Amino acid sequence: MYYSLPLRPLMNHKKVRVRFAPSPTGGLHLGGVRTVLYNYLFARHHGGDFVLRIEDTDQSRFVSGAEEYIMQCLTWCGILPDESPANPGLYGPYRQSERKALYAQYALQLVEQGNAYFAFDTTEGLEAMRENYKTEHHNAQYDARTRGFMRNSLTLSKEELTDLLACNTPHVIRIKMPVDQTLVFTDMIRGKVSFDTNLVDDKVLLKADGTPTYHLAVVVDDYLMKITHAFRGEEWLPSAPVHLLLWQYLGWESEMPQWAHLPLILKPDGNGKLSKRDGDRLGFPVFAMDWTDPRSNEQTIGFCERGFLPEAFINMLAMLGWNSGMEQEIFSKDELIQHFSIARVHKGGAKFDYEKAKWYNHQYIQQTDNTRLVDLLQPFIADKILPTDACKLATVIGLVKERLHLLGEFWEQASFFFIRPETIDIAAIQAKWNENTKQFFVLLAQKFAASTDWNHDTIELVFNEAVAEAGIKKGEAMLPLRVMLVGGKFGPGVFAIAEQIGITETVARIEQAISLL
RNA sequence: GGCGCGUUGGUCAAUCGGCUAAGACGCCUCCCUUUCACGGAGGAAUGACGGGUUCGACUCCCGUACGUGCUACCA
Structure with missing residues (x-):
């Protein structure tokens, strides 16, 4: 059987609505900021709305303060959402933890329709299955091959099932992946992408604690929030067939957003996606702003505190995976909005180059006027410069700015003016x-x-x-x-x-x- | 291992079948500057590999290699 969804035109009659949906689990990573940025640029380019939705369903990973921190980062970057927990629109609430009650009904609907089922397996049961059914060529997973051997509503008798549910036995709801289907969808960046349903597992939709997993939550929330275009990292591509099916099973297929899976940002040396550790190891920031983990008290430096101008940071990030096709490299935010197009986003991952990032910042420092630089420099010199020296700061900045790549370099280049x-x-x-x-x-x-x-x-x-x-x-x-x-x-x-x-x-x-x- | 996605200089990248393959970062040389920087001029450096298709392939197709992602009651 061959199943495919038609590609709808990019510009349709509906108002464009996009969302950035981070988990409040820690510092806001370069890749995250770039995802926000592309969302924002796309929305503005098409005169649409940009929504911030907090995906805080996983309480075990929740970190207090992370949501406020994300907002601070977006504020610093100048890419504020039109709707957010702090500034709700018509489609709230904007935190998944506050939408918890919404999801179960849809999971139940899927069970009634036969597209999902209850599963009562324990952690040990799942481990045993993975051990018993794995082969040299396949990892065992919860799918059509194995679900018949597990404790779920497909294998249990009606009486057993009723009893288990009546006793509030812990259980999850899993999607029932169909057999022998090829799912095809058109990604805005990659074109046609196809998957064999036999190779996708029966993902958990609703967890035992009643909260949805990402898979259920994105679909329900994107539908309810009337999202028209969904941008996310490439790491989500393998689970796209699950989401596709959910849109179809829930009867919302005609409302499904167009997907765009963004390329990854990779570490400068070696292989793999860029992580905070690479920044620590190679001496550059990875987060937009300083982040202090409330649990470990570990501090991680951000681009802001390292002395980047937000415009430079945004410009640099925009060009990491996207190109206007022109020779121009320095773009104001308005120019980015004007020129941005999803069709010109790259498919392949890009290695992050800190030297190039500093070059962008250098360019912006040159073109920023001295009085604004005086303000931007305050955090870097507040403890060093006497108030009586403040008046000559602008003049000094004018004298040394052409050799600065980071605002934090000011003092080493100019301290002799003051002391x-x-x-x-x-x-x-x-x-x-x-x-x-x-x-x-x-x-x-x-x-x-x-x-x-x-x-x-x-x-x-x-x-x-x-x-x-x-x-x-x-x-x-x-x-x-x-x-x-x-x-x-x-x-x-x-x-x-x-x-x-x-x-x-x-x-x-x-x-x-x-x-x- | 399986599956998905990707692959133009060291890095970011243009090119949508006509290429003597742009540009930027970084690197090197020279000029400017009696410092450093800025600026200017130049230089080295690229289509992963093998097959097709075509008058013609970096561009299209297939295979291989390599990279990367996923393979959780995390997102």
């Missing part, structure tokens, strides 16, 4: 140091101290005069002056630095350096 360097690279000065240069710097300090005008042009004029009077080469003095003021061989133009730190401090740093040589 005297703790150590200076004496060796770099000594290479050019002799009695003549020493006399030059003594003279220079005197001239600086006597200056009335103090800006980079006048400073350079004074410097040139001193060079001429001392009879040395300018090249012999430039680098030592830099090292005296900065501490090392780096930083913006030396006269601009002198201007910013002021006459007194400039003279003091020169004199201190001379005394050390």
Whole structure:
């Protein structure tokens, strides 16, 4: 038997509605943010709604604070949902734990229709089955081959079943996978995908505690919330036939959303999908924002706290698995919305490249104006900069921004503007140091101290005069002056630095350096 | 093991049968800059493999290899 669902046009008369449905179990991963982003871009592009639904049915994995954390991340990224637990629309509640009562009726309906059944097997019973029926070529699973040997409503007599149910014997409801069917559906990214029903197991739909598994919950919720397009990670592809069948069995086939299974984000080295551990191991963030596990108190750094601009983070993520087809790589959020199309999402997984991510951030730092950078920089310098220095911050940022890839690098690039360097690279000065240069710097300090005008042009004029009077080469003095003021061989133009730190401090740093040589 | 999905430089990727295969990151060289960076110019580096189909294949088909995902009363 061959069964297929027709592909409906992408743009139909219904309003586009998409959802992001995370489990509140911990930090929000790069892949998660990208899924949100693609949902958001697709919804905005088509003038549709973007819904946040919290999939918190598994109490054993629930982590307190995780939902609030997810909202914070979305807020930081600037990709807020139109409907969410915090901002309900017409299709609430938006937490599965609050929708618990909804699901059982549908599972029961499936049992009545003969598409599902009660199963009373214990953990031990299931383990025994997996052990007994596995072969060299097949893993044993709960399916047409094995369900006839298990304790379920297909094998139990009517009386036994009634008794068991009457005694509230713990049980689950499983879908009854049909035999010898080929299920075909059209994925928006992958095209036609097909599955043999004989190879899919009888997934649990309703758990013994009465909560639905993901399989039942997505279908029911997507239906009730009128979701038209469903994006999720590629790891869900193997269970798509179960969901397809559920839409069909529940009689909602014509309402089924179009699926798009997104490619995975892989680790930069080696193989496998990117995990938090890879970030720890290779020294880059994996979560959008800092996450502290309430149980272990383990802290994990986020892109935000590492010094990424949200626009850069979003831009970088958008390009990881999607491409506009143009040469342009820097896209504002509005441009992303305008150009995004699901047809241009890649099929293959993409390795995450932190260097490229930093390059995006670097680009955004360059094009962000200094006053906004002053605000963004606050968390990174609040404990370092005196309030009296705050006014010159914008100027300093303008001077050093072109060498920043992360906001957190600001202090190492600019601390000398605010405080005297703790150590200076004496060796770099000594290479050019002799009695003549020493006399030059003594003279220079005197001239600086006597200056009335103090800006980079006048400073350079004074410097040139001193060079001429001392009879040395300018090249012999430039680098030592830099090292005296900065501490090392780096930083913006030396006269601009002198201007910013002021006459007194400039003279003091020169004199201190001379005394050390 | 089974099943699904994938495979263009080290990485992200363009190409929808005409390719002398874009561009970006990273790397290297040079210029600019008496520092570092920015900027500019250049360079090295790519179609997994084998069969078809075709006048012509990176593009289509098949096989193999490799990668990856799933194979829970987790999502």
